[in-house]
Amino acid sequence: MKLERLISIIYKLLNHDVLSASMLAEEFQVSQRTIYRDIDVICAAGFPVVSYQGTNGGYGMMDGYKMDKSLLGSYDVNSLITVLRSLSTVFEDERAQGTIERLQTIGPEHHVTSLSVDLETRRTEPDALRHLRTAITRRNIVRFDYINAKNECTTRDMEPLRLHFKYRNWYIYGFCRTRRDYREFRLSRLMNLFVTQETFQPHQEVPKKAALSNQAQLEDVVIRVGTEALAEAMDQFHQVDKQFHADGSMTMRIPVYQPLEARWLWTILLGFGSGAEVLEPPALREILKEQLQNALKLYEDV
Known part of the structure; x- marks a missing residue:
């Protein structure tokens, strides 16, 4: 535990100009006297820690001192930092934040972020x-x-x-x-x-999820998408065969496992409203027709 705390303090000092002993003591849940001893150990290990006096005083690393950057390239470092930031936000993970601080010490001083990751959590319970x-x-x-x-x-x-x-x-x-x-x-x-x-104790072997035995179990669902629903359809089915037509519409061929039982697919297709029509298979057309008729019954008295 002490070694982990010492390593964390080193990286914090590398990423901040000045940190007070009281701030470090509060973060690591130890006394200020323990922090003073930790700083002495860090200095003895060869790290150039500087003490600053005064109201805003504390500890920091000597100007110009940086960790060796040969382990990872700047591209690798910044990509890892971006992903870890997203994870630390979702999980409120202090360990991930600590890893970010360590990575920042070997990253470039001036870098324009070219990657952003947002792991949306609105569809789940907050905690x-x-x-x-x-x-x-x-x-x-x-x-x-x-x-x-x-x-x-x-x-x-x-x-x-x-x-x-x-x-x-x-x-x-x-x-x-x-x-x-x-x-x-x-x-x-x-x-x-x-x-x-x-x-619980983990089982000796975690079986892999059963995969589809062969591609023959997939059946193509063919839909014709009108111009008013192109963007939404491409968002939902972006890695499928597409054919654009002279009138601006598009035909999609979507491989689906058991489409006549895939309620998730029905929901998406019905969500397009009049913007998309199922061409194949005929049985799926009948299912969607029945779904629409049942929905209309709810509004007969409106």
């Missing part, structure tokens, strides 16, 4: 990500209510293993004790999260 990450680190069982794709609500007990960010959403993966198997849950459908005090 769910932080609570789940803590549970993963401490190996605590978590309990939550979950709405599945069939709109059924169940209560799950889970051994959380890792968080994923994909398809613009956060997911938690782990061993579901309720189903006695590994499962992945989308955080936007998760409610009433509770981190228990019960801990």
Whole structure:
């Protein structure tokens, strides 16, 4: 613990002009006397720490002193800093912030940021990500209510293993004790999260997620998109075959696993309104037609 504190103090001094002993003591939850001893140890190790007197006094590194920058190039350093900043904001992770400070000491002094990462969390419970990450680190069982794709609500007990960010959403993966198997849950459908005090031991082997056995299980969904829905359709299906037509419309060919059961796909297609029409498969056209008719019934008396 002392060594970790000493290393953190060194990097803080490298990234700040002057830091007071009281400020360092408060951050590391130690006494100012301990900070004085730490500074003595850092000086003895060969780091040129300078003491500044006065009201705004404290400690800092000698002007011009920098860490060796040969470990990583400036591009690598700045890319890592950008990603870590986003993670530290999402998780309020002090360790990530500490890593950023260490990286800044070997980064260029003057750099214009060319990369920005925003890990959107509006679709999740505000504290769910932080609570789940803590549970993963401490190996605590978590309990939550979950709405599945069939709109059924169940209560799950889970051994959380890792968080994923994909398809613009956060997911938690782990061993579901309720189903006695590994499962992945989308955080936007998760409610009433509770981190228990019960801990678990990881299983010897974490099975890989079952993949589609072959591409033959994918079926093409062909849609014609009008000019008023081009941008939205390209946002939703940006890596598919597209064919533009003289009138400005576009045909998309979207490979989907079991499209007649893919309710997520129905939602997207219906969201285009009159801006898109399903051409194939015919059975999907009938499903969407039925969905629209059911929706209209809700407004018959309006």
